[in-house]
Amino acid sequence: MNETRADLLTISAFARNTRLSQKALRLYDAMGLLIPVFVDPQSGYRYYHASQFEAAHLIGLLRQLEMPLNRIFEVLQASEDQRATLVRSYWREVEQDARQKKELVQYLSDYLEKKENHMFDIQTRTVPAAKIITIQQRVYASDLPAFIGEAFGRIMPHLEASDAPITAAPFVIYHGTVNQDSDGPVEVCVPFMGPVEPLEGMNIRIEPEHPEAFTTITKGQCVFPEILKAYDAVSLWLREQGRMCSMLSSREVYFANWDEAGPDDLVCDIAFPY
Structure with missing residues (x-):
């Protein structure tokens, strides 16, 4: 410790000067964001220095943006000329999330008001x-x-290396709900022919013949929550036809090159076996 005890501020004094609570300062210490310059080994009291005011002020401002503490740590660890870039990058993510939530609100409003959607050909x-x-x-x-x-x-390189041709469009099966609270599971599938030795984590099985209802959507429509409208349209059509279906067997069939497709190009079928 280069500073003398007279140069140091108690945690309560530092909290008053920085307008941060003592509880927050203890948390920032535990997270490695703002570490006291000295901790008394006998009493455990934390002491800070005036040179830490700037870091404390920056942390307070970033928390006003509701930036997570791990992201604040990245900002503090970055060089001064990189910090503004990291803050702007974080805010772009916040704005994108806000736009997505706005679209989800509109989707939920239409759903709750039972507005019919006739834009999908089933x-x-x-x-x-x-x-x-x-x-x-x-x-x-x-x-x-x-x-x-x-x-x-x-999967794709392994099939190519095994000289096993792909026989149909790859697809993804949702065996359970996937959202912020539920984790599926999700199964990525590629139809093929010929002998293949699966690598670790891969499985080979026979997908049985089945009828399914589907609608075809563009790359732009694959974005959440827009894609939910296609799922709703197919499941509603099946119910109206008196067919039994389950979201737990729904799938996305990708028949086009995703990387080369534009927003208005048809790339995917939303399908329900029944």
């Missing part, structure tokens, strides 16, 4: 039995896109 087909290689995992909504991409990224 069709039926019989899907033949197929041998599929799959990766199944429990995953929450925030991690779903990454899981799907990583699973396809493992």
Whole structure:
């Protein structure tokens, strides 16, 4: 400790000067955000220095933005010329989340007011039995896109290396609800033919022949919560036809190159076996 005891501020004095509560300061100490310059080994009292006012002020401002503490830690660890970039990046994420919530509110309003949606063309087909290689995992909504991409990224090269041709469009089966509280599970599936030795975490099984109702949507419509409208449309059509269906067997069939598709290009079927 370079400062003398006379240079130091007790936690209560530092709290008054920074307008941060003592409870918050103890939390920031535990998180490594704002560590006291000295802790009395006998009493456990925390002491701070005036040179820490700027860091305390910055933490207080970032908390006003409701920035999580782990993100604040990243800002504090960054160089001064990088900090503003990190704050702007965080706020872009907040704005994107707000836009998504606004769209979800509109979706919920339409749902609760029982407004009918006639924009989806519902069709039926019989899907033949197929041998599929799959990766199944429990995953929450925030991690779903990454899981799907990583699973396809493992399966496709393995099939190519095994000289096993893909026989139909890849698809994703939802065996359970996926949101912020429920984690599926979700199964990424690729139909193929020929002998393949599955890698760790992969499974090979036969998907039985079945009829299904489906609607085709664009890449732009695959975004949450817009995609929920397609699910609702297919399940409602099945109920009106007197058909039994379950969200737990719903699937997304990806028949186009996702990376090359534009927002208005048709890329996916939302399908329900019945």
